[in-house]
Amino acid sequence: MDYQQLLLALLPDLLVVVALFAALGVDYSRMRGSRLAERYQMACRISAAGLIAGLAVILVQLTQAWSFTALASMTDGQLELNTGTLTLKALLYAMGLGVLPLAKRDQITPQVSEYFALLLLATLGMGFVVTSRNLLGAFVALELVSLSLYAMTVLNQARRASAEAALKYLTFGAVSSGFLLFGLSYLYGATEQLDLNQMTGLTDEPMLVLAYLLIFVGLGFKLALAPFHLWAPDVYQNAPTPVAGWIGSGSKIAAAALLIALLKPVSSTLKDALIPALAALAVLSMVVGNLGALRQTNLKRLLAYSAIANAGYLLVGVVAFSEPGNTSVIFYILVYSLASLGAFGVVAVLTDTLGRDAEISDFNGCWTKTPGLAVAFLVFVLSLAGIPPLAGFLGKFYLFYAAIGAEPGAASWNDGFYWLVAFALIMSVVSLYYYLRVLKAFLVAPSDDGKAASIAPIKIGWAAGVTLCLLAIAVLALGLWPEPLLNLLSD
Amino acid sequence: MTALFTIILSFIGALVCGLMPAGAHHRIRWVALAFAAAGLGVSTVCCVNYSGGEFEDFLEAEWIPSIGISFVTGYDGISLPLLLVTGLVAVCGVLFSWTLESRANQFYAFYFALIGGVYGVFLSLDLFLLFVFYEIAVVPKYFLIAIWGGARRQFAAMKLVLYSFGGSALVLLGMLAVFFLAHDASGEALKTFNLLKLQQGQVPEADQQWIFPLIFVGFAIMAGMWPFHTWAPTGHVAAPTAASMLLAGVVMKLGAYGCLRVAVGLLPAGAQDWAPWVAVVAVINIVYGALVALKQDDFKYVIGYSSVSHMGFVLLGIATLNLTGMTGAVLQMFSHGVIGALLFALVGTVIYSRTKTRMLDELHRLIDRMPGIAWVFIVAGLASMGLPGFSGFVSELYVLIGAWGSLSGWIVGGAGLGILLTFGYTLVKIHEAFFRERKTSDPGDAEISYPAMTLPEKIGVAILLGSALLIGLCPWLLTDKISLSLERMLERFPN
Numbered sequence: 001m002d003y004q005q006l007l008l009a010l011l012p013d014l015l016v017v018v019a020l021f022a023a024l025g026v027d028y029s030r031m032r033g034s035r036l037a038e039r040y041q042m043a044c045r046i047s048a049a050g051l052i053a054g055l056a057v058i059l060v061q062l063t064q065a066w067s068f069t070a071l072a073s074m075t076d077g078q079l080e081l082n083t084g085t086l087t088l089k090a091l092l093y094a095m096g097l098g099v100l101p102l103a104k105r106d107q108i109t110p111q112v113s114e115y116f117a118l119l120l121l122a123t124l125g126m127g128f129v130v131t132s133r134n135l136l137g138a139f140v141a142l143e144l145v146s147l148s149l150y151a152m153t154v155l156n157q158a159r160r161a162s163a164e165a166a167l168k169y170l171t172f173g174a175v176s177s178g179f180l181l182f183g184l185s186y187l188y189g190a191t192e193q194l195d196l197n198q199m200t201g202l203t204d205e206p207m208l209v210l211a212y213l214l215i216f217v218g219l220g221f222k223l224a225l226a227p228f229h230l231w232a233p234d235v236y237q238n239a240p241t242p243v244a245g246w247i248g249s250g251s252k253i254a255a256a257a258l259l260i261a262l263l264k265p266v267s268s269t270l271k272d273a274l275i276p277a278l279a280a281l282a283v284l285s286m287v288v289g290n291l292g293a294l295r296q297t298n299l300k301r302l303l304a305y306s307a308i309a310n311a312g313y314l315l316v317g318v319v320a321f322s323e324p325g326n327t328s329v330i331f332y333i334l335v336y337s338l339a340s341l342g343a344f345g346v347v348a349v350l351t352d353t354l355g356r357d358a359e360i361s362d363f364n365g366c367w368t369k370t371p372g373l374a375v376a377f378l379v380f381v382l383s384l385a386g387i388p389p390l391a392g393f394l395g396k397f398y399l400f401y402a403a404i405g406a407e408p409g410a411a412s413w414n415d416g417f418y419w420l421v422a423f424a425l426i427m428s429v430v431s432l433y434y435y436l437r438v439l440k441a442f443l444v445a446p447s448d449d450g451k452a453a454s455i456a457p458i459k460i461g462w463a464a465g466v467t468l469c470l471l472a473i474a475v476l477a478l479g480l481w482p483e484p485l486l487n488l489l490s491d
Numbered sequence: 492m493t494a495l496f497t498i499i500l501s502f503i504g505a506l507v508c509g510l511m512p513a514g515a516h517h518r519i520r521w522v523a524l525a526f527a528a529a530g531l532g533v534s535t536v537c538c539v540n541y542s543g544g545e546f547e548d549f550l551e552a553e554w555i556p557s558i559g560i561s562f563v564t565g566y567d568g569i570s571l572p573l574l575l576v577t578g579l580v581a582v583c584g585v586l587f588s589w590t591l592e593s594r595a596n597q598f599y600a601f602y603f604a605l606i607g608g609v610y611g612v613f614l615s616l617d618l619f620l621l622f623v624f625y626e627i628a629v630v631p632k633y634f635l636i637a638i639w640g641g642a643r644r645q646f647a648a649m650k651l652v653l654y655s656f657g658g659s660a661l662v663l664l665g666m667l668a669v670f671f672l673a674h675d676a677s678g679e680a681l682k683t684f685n686l687l688k689l690q691q692g693q694v695p696e697a698d699q700q701w702i703f704p705l706i707f708v709g710f711a712i713m714a715g716m717w718p719f720h721t722w723a724p725t726g727h728v729a730a731p732t733a734a735s736m737l738l739a740g741v742v743m744k745l746g747a748y749g750c751l752r753v754a755v756g757l758l759p760a761g762a763q764d765w766a767p768w769v770a771v772v773a774v775i776n777i778v779y780g781a782l783v784a785l786k787q788d789d790f791k792y793v794i795g796y797s798s799v800s801h802m803g804f805v806l807l808g809i810a811t812l813n814l815t816g817m818t819g820a821v822l823q824m825f826s827h828g829v830i831g832a833l834l835f836a837l838v839g840t841v842i843y844s845r846t847k848t849r850m851l852d853e854l855h856r857l858i859d860r861m862p863g864i865a866w867v868f869i870v871a872g873l874a875s876m877g878l879p880g881f882s883g884f885v886s887e888l889y890v891l892i893g894a895w896g897s898l899s900g901w902i903v904g905g906a907g908l909g910i911l912l913t914f915g916y917t918l919v920k921i922h923e924a925f926f927r928e929r930k931t932s933d934p935g936d937a938e939i940s941y942p943a944m945t946l947p948e949k950i951g952v953a954i955l956l957g958s959a960l961l962i963g964l965c966p967w968l969l970t971d972k973i974s975l976s977l978e979r980m981l982e983r984f985p986n
Binding site: 324367382387388389393394397398400401404405408409418421422425426428429432433436440443444482483486487490 | 554558627649
């Protein structure tokens with residue numbers, strides 16, 4: 001094994017690990033007696049430095065200054081560094097970087113360095129999940145993500161609801177990990193391979209069908225697919241808002257990328273056996289998510305139901321089982337995550353001084369107090385709703401395009417995926433009702449200044465401001481000009 | 492490239508107006524007027540330069556080649572009248588909102604975003620691009636109605652948006668089917684959204700049978716087709732004047748344009764099979780809209796339902812599938828765009844701002860109390876009714892002649908009945924509003940006479956009524972261009 005090459009390949013991750021320990025060490029030694037705000041400042045800076053350094057190295061790797069072609073086979077698929085996976089990893093690091101200023105604003109816990117260390121660990125794990133093609137490696141990395149997220153959910157110890165949500169998250173998550181591991185072990189048992197690159201043409205023997213069904217349960221939990229979604233509304237509502245944002249974006253990207261990687265070796269017979277299960281999950285998630293969201297009065301809960309619905313749309317691209325389908329799924333989860341993180345970012349900035357859960361009506365009259373944030377939120381929510389020219393529309397369009405393109409002939413109504421796409425389109429129309437209800441609070445309703453508890457004009461801070469601005473620009477730019485990213489992802 | 496400036500200017504206008512300080516409504520309205528007038532100027536230039544038949548001002552660029560999407564724009568005789576009417580209504584919308592003060596910067600930001608989307612639809616020659624612009628035009632409508640609208644605005648705004656997106660969902664599905672099923676003469680799949688290339692190829696006839704209703708109904712919802720028309724009256728009534736002018740004047744035309752350009756243009760065989768059904772629905776639109784208008788007490792609802800009725804003529808013209816009828820349909824889009832916008836402006840701003848009511852039983856003897864305005868409204872009402880000399884007469888005549896040629900006598904009879912009913916409700920409502928004595932006597936109120944029209948209102952009325960008159964007297968200014976391009980479309984019809 002060429003250790004120098006391995007070192008270069010893992011340099012971004014090493015830099016993040018160094019930053020992680022630096023943040024912990026500095027916080028426990030030099031910053032011991034400092035004020036909370038200063039400790040947050042320091043931990044945030046160190047973490048940001050680590051992620052920026054890591055990101056820079058990934059960008060260099062992306063230019064293919066170093067070649068990693070042989071790495072996948074040398075490491076049994078533990079590390080598959082090609083343009084597509086490196087792009088995903090770079091975007092994950094960049095989004096993780098965006099979470100940091102939001103976490104810094106919301107000083108919920110005295111365990112400062114742990115908070116940032118966990119954030120970095122989660123980001124690190126996501127980076128590994130998307131670059132790994134090895135069953136065990138990917139599973140361990142996914143667990144790293146999940147465990148960090150469980151712990152971060154409960155960081156705000158002043159809130160009992162947080163503890164309850166974290167416990168739910170942990171128990172559901174542990175069970176689902178069990179299912180996933182069980183499924184992966186069946187997959188290994190049937191193929192005698194851990195390296196996904198070595199698997200091809202898996203047929204519809206019962207063992208494999210069972211393996212994939214178990215995998216769907218496990219990953220369905222991570223993606224918040226109905227009926228494995230029950231944890232999501234509570235966790236989204238009660239986790240610290242930046243953490244909820246990171247659960248709703250980064251971890252989704254990792255899980256979706258893993259799902260696509262696992263489904264790549266499937267042959268057409270196995271595909272036909274799996275499609276009914278996937279289609280059922282898609283329909284159920286769209287129904288549960290969209291109808292559930294209609295009734296919500298809490299914005300973070302509403303975003304949780306929207307996440308469930310969006311996971312349903314995502315599967316419409318998965319059932320295509322084609323190259324465009326796979327690219328569309330990754331593209332969609334990316335643009336969804338950008339918009340979702342942005343929406344959570346706006347909520348975090350607006351509510352971290354409120355001291356309680358924000359109801360939708362608390363945002364009334366946002367356009368008078370913070371017009372910039374209201375416009376940013378408009379961009380994020382319209383992207384989630386799939387309105388052009390924002391990226392969410394193109395993402396959704398691409399999913400439907402791939403689904404119909406998989407089998408375009410239509411002799412009868414249930415040929416191909418016309419019915420599934422039609423269903424998803426109807427559900428998108430339903431979703432507009434609740435997205436517009438939220439936007440109505442932000443942009444239409446007059447501010448009720450009589451109410452003492454509504455949000456007050458606040459200082460956004462440059463880091464959070466720049467983050468939200470960049471996210472909004474990214475959402476718009478990817479809608480107008482997605483071609484470069486599509487090319488990178490389809491490599 | 493010239494025509495593209497309509498879109499660019501509108502979106503720049505949205506940005507500029509949106510970034511101006513909210514308090515500066517005196518400056519904002521001038522800026523808005525400048526951008527709207529620039530758009531009108533560009534579309535007039537396009538109209539004057541246009542020679543005939545083919546697509547002009549053609550622009551083609553790659554956009555998202557990995558999924559067959561390109562950026563293709565251009566215009567022909569079918570889109571020209573609609574570009575023109577968009578420009579006219581945009582300018583007049585600003586003029587009739589001259590006194591708007593509340594959140595003026597945001598108002599014009601949404602206003603121009605909507606107009607930019609509308610121009611975009613009329614100029615797009617790529618199905619995907621057309622759809623993108625079509626959807627861009629929807630969201631601003633929500634905010635225009637929900638923020639600046641009148642009674643029941645939240646309900647009306649939400650209803651309108653859900654209907655619009657319901658329609659687009661159908662269109663999107665049909666559009667994807669066309670993309671994957673269209674093939675060229677040798678049977679090879681085209682895999683393109685480019686309308687011109689799709690027109691060269693064809694979709695298998697069996698598939699046209701089910702794709703045509705999807706796309707047609709999807710677009711026709713926005714054109715106010717019965718039974719999906721109910722968003723239109725509620726939306727028009729709740730919207731602020733400028734928005735209801737745009738809704739009636741151009742947004743409903745987006746739907747009709749989509750029906751004509753995409754549904755009929757790409758799926759001729761499907762159109763031929765479904766045309767009788769479309770004609771039946773169109774006649775229901777005409778008759779039903781007129782009957783309901785007859786029963787309304789709110790002046791704005793009368794105009795709202797009259798829009799539904801007049802859009803029936805557009806649909807009927809499309810259903811004739813012959814040159815005369817379809818020319819009439821396109822001319823009717825222009826005509827109703829101008830006259831419908833004028834009526835909404837008169838009822839929503841000119842009369843309402845003075846009387847503070849739109850209920851017909853509260854208005855009485857306006858002819859004595861606002862004689863100038865009353866006569867303008869009467870002329871506009873007669874123009875809408877189809878008085879010879881105005882564009883509405885020419886277009887409805889074309890449609891009826893076309894229908895006589897290709898559709899059954901019952902259809903033509905129904906449409907004729909609709910015209911009689913139109914006479915009925917127009918005259919009855921004019922009588923109720925302007926000539927009738929009020930039943931309950933309130934002697935003090937009857938003496939009030941109202942101020943005359945302001946200068947912006949006069950200019951707006953002159954522009955809209957003038958263009959209806961101009962086209963009524965010289966219809967060949969538009970019909971020559973329209974029919975040359977329609978001939979190209981009809982050439983591709985089987986048999």
